[in-house]
Amino acid sequence: MYGSKLLTTMLILLVMIPVCYASYIPQSFSLSDNYYTVYGGPELDAVIAGESEFERGDDVYLLIDIYNYGKILGFDSDKTPSNANEIALAQIEKNYEEGVTTAIGILATLENPYDAPFDIKSPTQSVGSLRGGEKTHAPVEFELKVYEDAPAGEYTLILNLTYEYQKNVEISGTPNMPEVNFWYDDEVTYIPIKVKVKKEPLFEVVSVDCDLYPGKKSIIEVVYKNVGEETAREAIARVSVVDPFSSIDDQAYLGDIEPNGTATAIFKLKVDSDAVAKPYAIDSEIKYKDEIGDTKISDIIKIPVEVKQSEGGIIPIEKIVVVIGIVIGIIIGRYFFKRKFDMGKR
Structure with a gap:
């Protein structure tokens, strides 16, 4: 070195x-x-x-x-x-x-x-x-x-x-x-x-937690990290959505984020009923105050999400097991009922 x-x-x-x-x-x-x-x-x-x-x-x-x-x-x-x-x-x-x-x-x-x-x-x-x-x-x-x-x-x-x-x-x-x-x-x-x-805050998405299905409302939980050199004060995250999404709550207050610090934003979105199941990227930005109190807006930060297959399209395995159990129960019940009925006739 x-x-x-x-x-x-x-x-x-x-x-x-x-x-x-x-x-x-x-x-x-x-x-x-x-x-x-x-x-x-x-x-x-x-x-x-x-x-x-x-x-x-x-x-x-x-x-x-x-x-x-x-x-x-x-x-x-x-x-x-x-x-x-x-x-x-x-x-x-x-x-x-x-x-x-x-x-x-x-x-x-x-x-x-x-x-x-x-x-x-x-x-x-x-x-x-x-x-x-x-x-x-x-x-x-x-x-x-x-x-x-x-x-x-x-x-x-x-x-x-x-x-x-x-x-x-x-x-x-x-x-x-x-x-x-x-x-x-x-x-x-x-x-x-x-x-x-110049030294300044710089943000990246470190994790995303969500379950998105066509026609459903959902909560997206996004963790942002400040990988820059200065503290972002009074930070507010905002998403900008396009089809197949619409926003119910598109802003989240993050507070002060120090260098290497993280903050969690929660957004509420609705997915269009005709949305195609596939990965998407939602645009977000963070508005904050710098060290001297001037208001700044970050560059666009992409949030990776995925719209999953509609719950009505594929039956989950748990439901399949329950249905099979009910059918088997009905078959067994009918068998014993018929057997008892036949013995009574004799």
Whole structure:
């Protein structure tokens, strides 16, 4: 367990480091006309701009601002200008070299390498270019679906940013008609994005007790369990029925249900006389107050039930035994009565 946590921590730290692709010198780049080598480049980071904590089952948009903190760290002189033309060309190159901090054509992809309980619905987003010191004009949006059964807690998603940057510039020609050659490299930066699933009650049905027959009224006893992390206060369960059921009493007060606690609801239903004997699922939901007193309604909770064959359709074995006993009794009685009657005649 400890080794797994350590490995995850190391991976998260590693993804924060920009990764350069293989670098190839352009054919137009001679290096003999290069006056300066510039140190520095883009430095991208990302911050959540809106909500970062969501409820189970939510369809949400995660808003992310992207910043470029890139700076020029220094210059090296590769070639000393020897005349006025070269001095002018060197100055032109230096001006172009300041573009080294610009991240060009940024593409943002939100990834889920650690199997967080989210479904990322948005594809790769085009962000454009960011100069050093700039941020996105508007947050980048990613649509997420939080799993219905997501455990509460903090999770890590990864923002994958790929872009080009200007690695070097070479100037030739004359100051009036300079020939500018650019050398671009590809780079990718991985940024961890922390999101949370909110602590809240979560319900499931743990047992159902009922006897349902066509044309009959019946009581359904349902035991709910709070498998979430917070107490559900003043909880009320309610069923929503469709054919072949109709409700007589469709609500039940459950009270406060603590985490891992249970509560029993009793509903009164009637089954249509023409109901088919088979398994069904009845929709239910629980209305409750959360920790700060706000009223919440749970997702639909299915109650599995079964309508059994009508009691009039198949005679229970007990009744069959009683009937057989009565018939045998009648036969034996008639036998002894007839025998006594015959003996009297003699």
